Amino acid sequence: MTYRSGFAAVIGRPNVGKSTLVNKIVGTKVTITSPRPNTTRAQVRGVLNRPDSQAVFVDTPGLHRPRTALGERLNDTATSSLDDVDVVVTMVDATGAIGPGDRMVLAHGARRVRAQVRSAARAAEFAVSPARENQPGGLHAGDEEGDEGFDRDAFIVAPPALLVVVNKIDKVDDNGVLTHLAAVAEVGEALAAEGGAIPTPVEYFPVSAVTGEGVDTLVDAVLARLPEGPRYYPEGMITDVAEAFWVADLVREQLLLRVEDELPHSIACRVTEWEWPRVRCEILVERDSQKGIVIGKGGSTLKAVGTAVREQMLPGVYLDLFVRVEKRWQQRDDALDRLGF
Numbered sequence: 001m002t003y004r005s006g007f008a009a010v011i012g013r014p015n016v017g018k019s020t021l022v023n024k025i026v027g028t029k030v031t032i033t034s035p036r037p038n039t040t041r042a043q044v045r046g047v048l049n050r051p052d053s054q055a056v057f058v059d060t061p062g063l064h065r066p067r068t069a070l071g072e073r074l075n076d077t078a079t080s081s082l083d084d085v086d087v088v089v090t091m092v093d094a095t096g097a098i099g100p101g102d103r104m105v106l107a108h109g110a111r112r113v114r115a116q117v118r119s120a121a122r123a124a125e126f127a128v129s130p131a132r133e134n135q136p137g138g139l140h141a142g143d144e145e146g147d148e149g150f151d152r153d154a155f156i157v158a159p160p161a162l163l164v165v166v167n168k169i170d171k172v173d174d175n176g177v178l179t180h181l182a183a184v185a186e187v188g189e190a191l192a193a194e195g196g197a198i199p200t201p202v203e204y205f206p207v208s209a210v211t212g213e214g215v216d217t218l219v220d221a222v223l224a225r226l227p228e229g230p231r232y233y234p235e236g237m238i239t240d241v242a243e244a245f246w247v248a249d250l251v252r253e254q255l256l257l258r259v260e261d262e263l264p265h266s267i268a269c270r271v272t273e274w275e276w277p278r279v280r281c282e283i284l285v286e287r288d289s290q291k292g293i294v295i296g297k298g299g300s301t302l303k304a305v306g307t308a309v310r311e312q313m314l315p316g317v318y319l320d321l322f323v324r325v326e327k328r329w330q331q332r333d334d335a336l337d338r339l340g341f
């Protein structure tokens with residue numbers, strides 16, 4: 001039995017449901033979600049194991065028009081997730097019209113697939129071209145003994161597939177789903193025509209990441225496109241997220257549920273001490289006025305956040321939450337570097 005494995009990146013505008021989908025597929029919460037945009041701030045990998053395959057789903061920050069240095073870095077994080085993936089999953093939201101943001105996301109996905117198709121074609125040509133026989137590094141076509149141990153097939157990388165997901169179909173009727181599929185397919189076709197056809201067919205999947213409708217079909221399609229390969233992550237490992245990062249994100253997730261307007265963007269969390277069972281997590285805000293909101297009346301917000309996070313951690317943890325003002329951290333490269341963005 002051949003073992004298949006590979007990576008599938010999920011890209012889309014903020015809030016379309018990328019993180020919810022990755023959690024649904026993996027069957028465990030590996031990445032935080034919220035009704036606020038720009039919740040996801042890093043690439044988070046969730047691993048799906050099957051007896052004959054392993055698919056690594058890469059959750060990414062939403063692609064958007066950046067207004068801050070942080071926003072720019074988040075976009076870079078999302079687009080760089082497309083390097084070396086086997087499947088590109090682009091997601092749109094069925095509850096809103098297909099807008100310029102979605103077009104940009106689809107264009108990113110298509111461009112990436114096309115670039116990889118081209119380099120795969122070049123590699124294939126290079127690998128079999130007799131003209132290159134005597135060039136350094138060239139392969140000796142038809143000469144099996146030429147380069148000892150050189151596996152020609154391994155040199156020919158299959159281009160990634162482009163799958164388009166229309167999410168949140170639980171919120172619209174069948175007609176709405178069809179309209180969306182048609183609208184997004186139109187964009188897909190226009191893109192394919194613009195830059196030359198994408199050799200791999202673009203496929204469309206209506207899905208609800210919340211109810212799970214359509215998710216199995218999507219997963220099957222992803223698995224079917226994985227190449228033969230090794231197990232990248234040991235069985236039982238469902239994510240590569242470090243524990244300290246995870247706890248900081250759980251704190252931020254709880255804060256996002258409790259604060260409003262622009263404040264979610266201003267919050268960054270990081271664990272500064274991990275001396276089990278004592279864990280200290282710092283909450284950064286940008287202004288003094290925000291500090292009070294995060295703490296809440298008589299410390300009520302912070303207390304509720306702490307309780308909700310502790311419930312998701314191993315019993316016995318002492319979780320200390322501190323709020324600190326770090327002026328304009330979203331705009332400052334030094335702060336972003338320090339915070340690991």
Ligand code: GDP
Binds near residue numbers: 012020035
């Ligand atoms: P992301 O920014 O793309 O990662 O989006 P999230 O996964 O954080 O989800 C954004 C919001 O959309 C959350 O409130 C989710 O509960 C909601 N959501 C995600 N998928 C679905 C879905 O299939 N149906 C419905 N009704 N809501 C969804």
Ligand code: MG
Binds near residue numbers: 019061
């Ligand atoms: Mg997300």
